[in-house]
Amino acid sequence: MPEDSRPSTEEPRLTTSRPARRRTRHPRHIIAATPLALAGLLALLVSGNSLRPFERITTIDGKMASKSDYFKDPEVQRLLLKHGIRVDIHRLGSRGIATQSLRGMDVVFPSGQPAAKLIMQRQQRSVRTARPFVTPLVLGTFRDYAKTLEAAGVARPQRAAGGGETLYYDLDMKKFLNLIEGRKTWNGIDFAEHSNRSNAGRVLVRTSSVCESNAAGTYLSILAFVENDNQAPGTERDRHKPAGSGGGAASDPVLDVAQQVKPLINLQGMAADEQADSYFSDEGESIAPVSLIYEHQFLKHQVDHQKKRGKQDSRRVLLYPSPHALTEPELISLGEQGDRLTELMESDAALRRRAIELGFRVRFSGEDGTSEQLNAYLREHEVQVPTPNPDQTKADAPDLDALERIINYVGSCPPAGQGDDEDDEGDE
Known part of the structure; x- marks a missing residue:
């Protein structure tokens, strides 16, 4: 075969391919967490808290009584942090706040007006104050005891919507005190007929310490008012009574009333909020059949009970005393930092709304009354709304001097720690 007719063969070609690009692998848990992180960042941006760690937080020191539970509330603390404020609470009874040193404090928050007046009398400058809410003084009891008082003609049930079991009773204090003064026992007024148990204990109200607590001092005012023929002791009328007209040789009408009311309460060495803790505990009925508390504590308990269990706590009920007493906590500023908090308490709608959710009757300056928004909140959460008696x-409180004398006599209180006033002046 001729050379030029042979098939030609090509040199084999070596082909190379580019190496595959290695993909970066991320751990699955990082991929899964990314949407959550983005959602959290978005929430912070929307709420305005994205820069909160970098902002300066002002700590405000305050001596507070039972209404310190408002500032202990996590939601209130969150709302205050939005304004760069944290409140450091030094817990003390209202009267203790009024009589002890206020050195180093920015605000004080006694639970009622008598203590607030004592505090303001000690200040060397005009102070800024706020009264953000009010709450009635009430007696917490249990249904069998309330039914016993109803059968005795001492308590009257408020009507519940739909005709169900009521949570509230109106209590005639004059008739109730007649039971206490007569040393009646629960069995003696037929408690066993309304319960499958018996109780040979005396009919009494368990209170917190009158030497420390606004609640106990206010209750003393009710007792003194009723025992003094619906007149606050220490008034002009008392000063013109003949010597010994209060029931003895004593010529001091205030001391006469103090002697009358001392046997009417069962004093305990605890603060008002601790009293409520005992009442709402599982052993509350064993601790005391009737306890002195504030309305807001009961209402919050009922809302929480409804949220957790889908029903009201029908075992616990309230007695609204008549005559009644409305306590007015007052936030008192002692300096510039305190001014920030008092101003905020008066102006911030979210803080007012949270007070309603905690059971307080919030002060409003518009068309809404103190109770309307609270009543709406209770209905929204299917809790019975209390109705006015x-x-x-209203039980008028004695003037400060008369009330202090009654408290000191009934509670055998130690001397007030007023010797620290000079220390306070340097901080005001």
């Missing part, structure tokens, strides 16, 4: 007699 037709008898709206």
Whole structure:
């Protein structure tokens, strides 16, 4: 075969391919967490808290009584942090706040007006104050005891919507005190007929310490008012009574009343909020059949019970005393830092709303009354709304001097720690 007719063969070619690009692998848990992190960042941006760790937080020191539970509330603390404020609470009874040193404090928050007046009398400058809410003084009891008082003609049930079991009773204090003064026992007024148990104990109200607590001092005012023929002791009328007209040789009408009311309460060495803790505990009925508490504590308990269990706590009920007493906590500023907090408490709508959710009757300056928004909140959470007693007699408190004398006599209180006033002046 001729050379030029042979098939030609090509040199084999070596082909190379580019190495595959290695993909970066991320751990699955990082991929899964990314949307959550983005959602969290978005929430912070929307709420305005994204820069909170970098902002300066002002700590405000305050001596507070039972209404310190408002500032202990996590939601209130969150709302205050949005304004760069944290409140450091030094817990003390209202009267203790009024009589002890206030050195180093920015604010004080006694639970009622008598203590607030004592505090303001000690200040060397005009102070800024706020009264953000009010709450009635009430007696917490249990249904069998309330039914016993109803059968005795001492308590009257408020009507519940739909005709169900009521949470609230109106209590005639004059008739109730007659039971206490007569040393009646629960069995003696037929408690066993309304319960499968018996109780040979005396009919008494368990209170917190009158030497420390606003609640106990306010209750003393009710007792003194009733025992003094619906007149606050120490008034002009008392000063013109003949010597010994209060029931003895004593010529001091205030001391006469103090002697009358001392046997009417069962004093305990605890603060008002601790009293409520005992009442709402599982052993509350064994501790005391009737306890002195504030309305807001009961209402919050009922809302929480409804949220957790889908029903009201029908075992516990309230007695609204008549004559009644409304306590007015007052936030008192002692300096510039305190001014920030008092101003905020008056102006911030979210803080007012949270007070309603905690059971307080919040002060409003518009068309809404103190109770309307609270009532709406209770209805929203299917909790019975208390109705005003037709008898709206209010127990007038004695003047400060008379009340202090009654408290000291009934509680055998130690001397007030007023010797620290000079220390306070340097901080005001």
